[in-house]
Amino acid sequence: MIQRLIPLLLALALATSAAVAMAAPARAADGLVEGRDYVAIPDGRPLDAKPGKVEVVEVFAYWCHVCNDFQPLIAAWQRALPGDVAFRYLPAAFTRDDAYARAYFAAESLGALARTHEATFRAIHAEYALPQRGASVDEVATFLAGFGLGRTAVADAMRSAETDARMDAARAFVVAAHVQGTPTIIVNGRYRVLGRSFGDMLRITDLLVARERTAAGSASTSSASHESKP
Structure with missing residues (x-):
């Protein structure tokens, strides 16, 4: 009886091991595990593809206190990026009437983003010069006017x-990438970064x-090889 049970137990053990192996997440050559470190975005595309560049987008919101905490780290990380990486911020624009998202695009169009971006975070989270939620276009335009911009020009923008x-384009991008909160990093439109800490996200x-x-x-290389064939 015992001799007949041994093959059965061995077969059961092998089947269990195989099931566990199949259920375990696959680890890529770079050590990343899908579902733990990142989510692959089906049919994902870059926000603004540039030839020869890998695009990195941080989806953020000025009113988000976690984004405020992350800002010094990602700013320092961005400054050290190699030339083949194109980084950009993207306000989440979950709603079309988000005055802070509109302020980002307005400041960018007026060439003032370098002066206003981190200052807007400070005004909301450190200086309390702007409300965290529900700011109006006029309130934000008045604040941005302090950076050498015309208040009317800012409001119009x-x-x-x-x-x-x-x-609309920002909202379409975050919806397609299944962004569920901020901050979120998207790589080349193809991967939504997860991570357990700010440092882990950047890693x-x-x-x-x-x-x-x-x-x-x-x-x-593959394309060049095909082109060189007679």
Whole structure:
């Protein structure tokens, strides 16, 4: 009886091991695990593709206190990026009437973003010069006027058709990427970064950038090889 049970127990153990192995998340060569470190975005595309560049987008919101905490870290990380990485901020624009998202696009169109971006975070979260939620276009325009901008010019830019279009495009991007909160990092439109801390998010982003760089290099080599054939 015992001799007949041994093969059955062995077969059961092997089947259990195989099931566990199949259920375990796959670890890529770079050590990243889908579902733990990142989410692959089906049919994902970059926000603004540039030839030879890997795009990294931080979806943020000025009213988000976690984004405020993350800002010094991602700003320092951004300054050290190699030339083949195109980084950009993108206000989440979950709602079309988000005055802070409109302020970002207005400041960018007026060439003032370098002066206003971090200052807007400070005004909301440190100086309390602006409300965290529910700010009006006029309130934000008055604040931005303190950076050498005309208040009317800022308000007009915030309400412009161009800003309407950019708000719609931003919302479409975050919906397509299944962004559920801020801050969220998207790499090349293809990966939504997860991570357990700010540092972990940036580590994962670096590895995904390297993955995309390698993939682009492989594609270029393959294309050149096909073109060289008679």
